[in-house]
Amino acid sequence: MTLPNLKGKSFLSLLDFTAEELLWLIELSADLKAMKKRGITQDLLKGKHIALLFEKTSTRTRCAFETAVYDEGGHVTFLDPISSQMGKKESIEDTAKVLARYYDGIEYRGYSQKTLEVLRDAGGVPVFNGLSDVEHPTQILADLLTIQEHCPGKGISDLKVVFVGDVRNNVAATWNYASKLLGFKFVGFGPKELFGGTPESHENALYTEDISCIEGADAVYTDIWASMGEEDIIEERVKLLGKYKVTAEIMAATKNENCLFLHCLPSFHNFETELAKEWIEKGVDIREVDDDVFRSKNSVVFDEAENRMHTIKAIMVATVSDKL
Ligand code: CP
Ligand code: NVA
Numbered sequence: 001m002t003l004p005n006l007k008g009k010s011f012l013s014l015l016d017f018t019a020e021e022l023l024w025l026i027e028l029s030a031d032l033k034a035m036k037k038r039g040i041t042q043d044l045l046k047g048k049h050i051a052l053l054f055e056k057t058s059t060r061t062r063c064a065f066e067t068a069v070y071d072e073g074g075h076v077t078f079l080d081p082i083s084s085q086m087g088k089k090e091s092i093e094d095t096a097k098v099l100a101r102y103y104d105g106i107e108y109r110g111y112s113q114k115t116l117e118v119l120r121d122a123g124g125v126p127v128f129n130g131l132s133d134v135e136h137p138t139q140i141l142a143d144l145l146t147i148q149e150h151c152p153g154k155g156i157s158d159l160k161v162v163f164v165g166d167v168r169n170n171v172a173a174t175w176n177y178a179s180k181l182l183g184f185k186f187v188g189f190g191p192k193e194l195f196g197g198t199p200e201s202h203e204n205a206l207y208t209e210d211i212s213c214i215e216g217a218d219a220v221y222t223d224i225w226a227s228m229g230e231e232d233i234i235e236e237r238v239k240l241l242g243k244y245k246v247t248a249e250i251m252a253a254t255k256n257e258n259c260l261f262l263h264c265l266p267s268f269h270n271f272e273t274e275l276a277k278e279w280i281e282k283g284v285d286i287r288e289v290d291d292d293v294f295r296s297k298n299s300v301v302f303d304e305a306e307n308r309m310h311t312i313k314a315i316m317v318a319t320v321s322d323k324l
Contacts, residue, residue: 003024004018004020004021004024004318006021006025006318006319007318007319007320007321007324008126008319009126009318009319010116010120010126010127010128010319011126011127011128011129011137011138011315011319012113012116012117012120012127012128012129012135012137013113013129013134013135013137013177014135014137014140014141014174014177014178014181015177015180015181016137017181018181019181019182019183022141022144022178022181022182023156023182025141025311025314025315025318026141026144026145026148026156026311026314028314028317028318029141029142029145029307029310029311029313029314030145030148030149030310032310032313032314032317033145033307033310036071036310041071041072041073042072042323043072043073043323044072044073044317044321044323044324045069045072045073045074045316045317045320045321046072046073046074046323047073047074048069048073048074048075048104048105048316048320048321049074049075049076049077049102049103049104050065050069050074050075050076050077050103050104050105050106050107050316050320051076051077051079051099051102051103051105051106051107052065052066052076052077052078052079052107052130053079053080053084053086053095053106053107053108053109053110053119054078054079054080054109054110054130055080055081055086055087055108055109055110055111056109056110056111056131056228056229057228058109058130058131059266060265060305060308061107061109061130061131061138061308061312062078062130063309064138064308064309064312065107065130065312065316066078067309068309068310068312068313068316069313069316071313072313072316072317072321074104074316074320077103092115092118092119092122093118093122094122095119096118096119096120096121096122096123097122097123099123099125100122100123100124100125103125104125104126104320105125105126105127105128105316105319105320106119106123106125106126106127106128107127107128107130108127108128108129108130109129109130109131109132110131110132111132111133111229112132112133112134113129113132113133113134113135115132116129116132126319126320128312128315128316128319131170131228132170133170133227133229134170134173135170135173135174135177136170136171136174136264137174137177138308138311138312138315139171139174139264139308140171140174140175140177140178141311141314141315142304142307142308142310142311142312143175143221143262143264143304143307144156144178144182145307145310145311146260146262146300146303146304146307147159147161147218147219147260147262147300149303149307150260150300150303151218151260154218156182156183156184157182157183157184158184159184159185159218159219160184160185160187160216160217160218160219161175161179161184161185161186161187161217161218161219161221162186162187162188162189162213162214162217162219162220162221162254163175163186163187163188163189163190163221163222163223164189164190164214164220164221164222164244164246164250165189165190165222165223165225165241165244165245165246165288166190166194166223166224166225166226166227166237166241167188167189167190167194167195167197167207168194168195168196168197168198169197169223169227170227171221171223171264172188172197172198172223173197173198173200175221176188176198176200176205177198177200179202179204179205180200180202180204180205183204184204185204185206186204186205186206187205187206187207187208187213187214187217188205188206188207188208189208189209189211189213189214189244190207190209190241190244191209191240191241191244192207192209193240194240195207211250211253212253214250214253214254215253215254215255216254216255216256217254217256217259218256218259218260219259219260219261219262220246220250220251220254220259220260220261220262221261221262221263222244222246222263222288222289223263223264223288224266224267224268224286224288225237225238225241225286225288226286234279234284234286235284238284238285238286241288242285244288245287245288245289245290246261246288246289246290246293247289247290247293248290248292248293250293251293251296251298258298259298260298260299260300261289261293261294261296261298261299261300261301262299262300262301262304263289263294263299263301263304264304265301265304265305267288267289267294267301268286268287268288268289269287269288269289269290269291269293269294269295270287270291270294
């Protein structure tokens, strides 16, 4: 097979890549992960500089980019709106033109997909979507690697993935795109009020309120009920999504005792966070998953978190390195 050449390519949407390119990126991630476990890194990003622009908060994505780039001998600079001119005193277009003079790639996490496009078009260096209101493509690559590791012998195209809860959010939308490209079954199990948020409708995706449709799932996935920027509608979401909390009953409805539980994190699964505690004191339970499911043997959420780093490293190496 000829290796895909992704040098110089941006990753704004999962749909920016072909199925073959995505599968190759997952393979490359697995190889880089295996090498790191053996203590081998290869300076594949030596001399390369990556700018990390965050308009929304992050733990995993920021740390995954930083450690991935440092592992391979590159450097990063973290910028947020408070400590930079971006957006307030300088347009995104001008920011991109300046950064492209210093950096070999730009990661951006924020609100609009349009900002990502301006960064890519004005700067001319590869731009990576670290999450927007619309998509979270680097997340789904890590999730697919995780499922592959835990379902050996099953091809990605044979999977059935069920997203439970806020089926119109950025993570659910990216799952929809992945199923379109890679041919697996995707079920969005949630309230009909949240259907239709994803522009892509295709034969591999089904949105339903009918729990029987989750039977045979290989993976059940959920996410918080109010994404970043939507915190003020959490009470409304709790009313809509309360019955879609991932419980042992929902896991049992898959009729697959090996069904994996995935979550991009961060998660409200107990009352150990300020927000979950504040809301329960007011009588509102914002947990999208039961603690028992979150901590069950079927839960692979921390493997997913680790795989953010290996998959982001693969994307950086494939698009920025001169040595691949
Ligand atoms: N899953 C994820 O993107 O986590 P962060 O918000 O911590 O980056
Ligand atoms: N849907 C969530 C994902 C967080 C990683 C959000 O956008 O806040």
